Amino acid sequence: MRRTVLIGFSALAATAALAASAAELSATSGRGIFRFGGEASDVIATFAGSSALLRPGVRRCAACHGADGAGVREGGVTIPPITWRVLTAPREASAGRAGRPGYDETTLRRALADGIDSAGVPLAAGMPRFQLTPAQATALFDHLRIVGSERDLDPGVADDEIRVGTVLPLSGTHAAWGQAMRAGIEAALESAGAIYGRRLRLVAVDAGDNAAAALARLAASDQVFALVASVLAGEADTIAMTDDLPIIGPVAPTPARPAVTQFYLLAPLEDQMRVLVDELASETPHGLRLAVIGPDGSVADAVADQATRNGAIIVRRVLADDGAAALAQAIEPAPDAVLALPGVDLRRLVAELDSRPGDWLLAGPAEALAPGAASNERLRLVLPLLPGDPHSRDASTTPTMPPAAVAATAVLVEGLKRMGARATRAGLVAAIETVRDFPTGVLPPVSFARGQHGCNRASVVIRPDRSRGIVVLGDWRAPR
Numbered sequence: 001m002r003r004t005v006l007i008g009f010s011a012l013a014a015t016a017a018l019a020a021s022a023a024e025l026s027a028t029s030g031r032g033i034f035r036f037g038g039e040a041s042d043v044i045a046t047f048a049g050s051s052a053l054l055r056p057g058v059r060r061c062a063a064c065h066g067a068d069g070a071g072v073r074e075g076g077v078t079i080p081p082i083t084w085r086v087l088t089a090p091r092e093a094s095a096g097r098a099g100r101p102g103y104d105e106t107t108l109r110r111a112l113a114d115g116i117d118s119a120g121v122p123l124a125a126g127m128p129r130f131q132l133t134p135a136q137a138t139a140l141f142d143h144l145r146i147v148g149s150e151r152d153l154d155p156g157v158a159d160d161e162i163r164v165g166t167v168l169p170l171s172g173t174h175a176a177w178g179q180a181m182r183a184g185i186e187a188a189l190e191s192a193g194a195i196y197g198r199r200l201r202l203v204a205v206d207a208g209d210n211a212a213a214a215l216a217r218l219a220a221s222d223q224v225f226a227l228v229a230s231v232l233a234g235e236a237d238t239i240a241m242t243d244d245l246p247i248i249g250p251v252a253p254t255p256a257r258p259a260v261t262q263f264y265l266l267a268p269l270e271d272q273m274r275v276l277v278d279e280l281a282s283e284t285p286h287g288l289r290l291a292v293i294g295p296d297g298s299v300a301d302a303v304a305d306q307a308t309r310n311g312a313i314i315v316r317r318v319l320a321d322d323g324a325a326a327l328a329q330a331i332e333p334a335p336d337a338v339l340a341l342p343g344v345d346l347r348r349l350v351a352e353l354d355s356r357p358g359d360w361l362l363a364g365p366a367e368a369l370a371p372g373a374a375s376n377e378r379l380r381l382v383l384p385l386l387p388g389d390p391h392s393r394d395a396s397t398t399p400t401m402p403p404a405a406v407a408a409t410a411v412l413v414e415g416l417k418r419m420g421a422r423a424t425r426a427g428l429v430a431a432i433e434t435v436r437d438f439p440t441g442v443l444p445p446v447s448f449a450r451g452q453h454g455c456n457r458a459s460v461v462i463r464p465d466r467s468r469g470i471v472v473l474g475d476w477r478a479p480r
């Protein structure tokens with residue numbers, strides 16, 4: 001039963017390795033243009049008389065006209081309202097402002113492109129010029145029709161339903177696992193029942209051969225309120241900067257980045273590897289002599305730092321994994337352990353381990369390993385969650401829902417309950433930030449706070465055992 005966890009993790013590695021191309025990210029919604037200025041290179045805007053392209057944060061309508069389009073009156077500055085009702089009505093001349101007839105779509109297009117208002121008068125320089133494609137203009141106008149009204153709900157929210165998204169491998173090699181995940185999340189949402197009269201419905205999208213692109217498309221489609229994305233690591237960043245979509249459960253990016261709408265449940269790789277170094281040091285009666293294989297970067301830096309903290313020495317540092325298994329023997333005296341960083345073909349090293357005598361240990365991240373490969377007792381693997389799924393029934397025949405997804409769904413449901421009847425993405429983020437010591441069954445109690453979206457530095461170290469399958473060494477632990 002425990003092996004199933006590793007199946008989940010190898011699928012994770014396979015989908016996480018793929019990157020999205022820019023072209024596939026370019027679906028921008030009217031709401032996206034209004035609130036976020038659209039995807040980075042997707043919407044062209046300048047100030048009059050300048051050719052410098054404006055960044056999304058500067059060109060977004062909401063920045064100047066307000067999130068509800070009601071306009072802003074601050075100090076001496078007045079920025080007019082741009083709700084559909086106000087724009088299409090004629091405006092009487094008043095003290096500081098000339099009158100104008102109501103806009104129609106043609107004059108509105110001209111105002112955005114050329115800065116000429118519906119009376120034929122140039123608009124002040126503070127209003128940017130937008131070169132929108134016909135599709136973008138249509139999408140933007142559709143949003144202006146509802147902005148600030150009762151119909152201006154955040155995506156994925158209806159009176160009787162909240163839609164939650166996830167991206168999974170539903171076809172291809174890992175399809176059985178992806179389908180099991182989908183069924184598991186669906187069941188968890190179903191059993192949560194209606195929250196403030198809204199049932200939770202899952203929109204599961206096939207990762208296909210490009211998980212990042214699938215994720216970006218789902219985010220841009222404005223179909224879902226939030227994502228449970230426990231299987232996606234780096235991809236989540238590709239959309240996070242220009243969107244307010246809450247994402248619960250991805251592995252924290254490496255190196256760490258500030259998270260605005262993302263909540264990370266699992267310890268980042270740097271901390272996982274630090275825990276592994278602690279374990280190796282504690283198993284060695286003298287000062288640990290370590291060989292480290294794998295790419296430079298923040299994870300390698302963390303390993304070096306943790307080695308120093310433990311009074312260990314790195315006797316060999318190799319960047320590539322070629323010939324790595326021979327490494328332990330090539331060094332005199334042999335190191336106590338060979339540590340493989342994420343990105344190294346750990347499976348290959350493990351396959352050779354049996355034919356390499358000695359009592360040195362081989363250590364690495366469990367997620368890099370295929371099921372069945374883990375049988376040598378000299379292996380130490382680190383895992384950001386407990387190996388074992390409390391929700392599984394018969395794991396020998398059915399792939400079970402990985403514990404990370406159990407935890408992510410539980411946190412999401414808790415957040416939705418705390419958010420209250422008014423369903424907004426900002427409200428959900430604020431609600432999850434109030435979660436403290438929340439039990440998920442598969443992680444240490446989960447706590448978040450404002451500005452603190454990574455909840456956990458703890459991992460477990462496991463070792464294969466001939467009679468017992470897999471043994472957990474010690475308990476949850478954060479780096480020393």
Ligand code: HEC
Pocket residue numbers: 033034058059060061062063064065078079080081082087100108111112117118122123124125126127128130
């Ligand atoms: C950097 C600030 C800024 C941004 C961004 C901005 N506007 Fe404006 N907008 C203004 C200002 C200032 C005016 C008033 C100009 C004037 O009164 O001459 C204005 C005027 C307008 C008007 C004319 C209103 C009227 O009653 O005649 C429309 C329409 C408009 N903006 C739409 C938009 C839309 C749609 C977006 C986003 C795609 C947008 N604006 C983004 C600053 C901005």
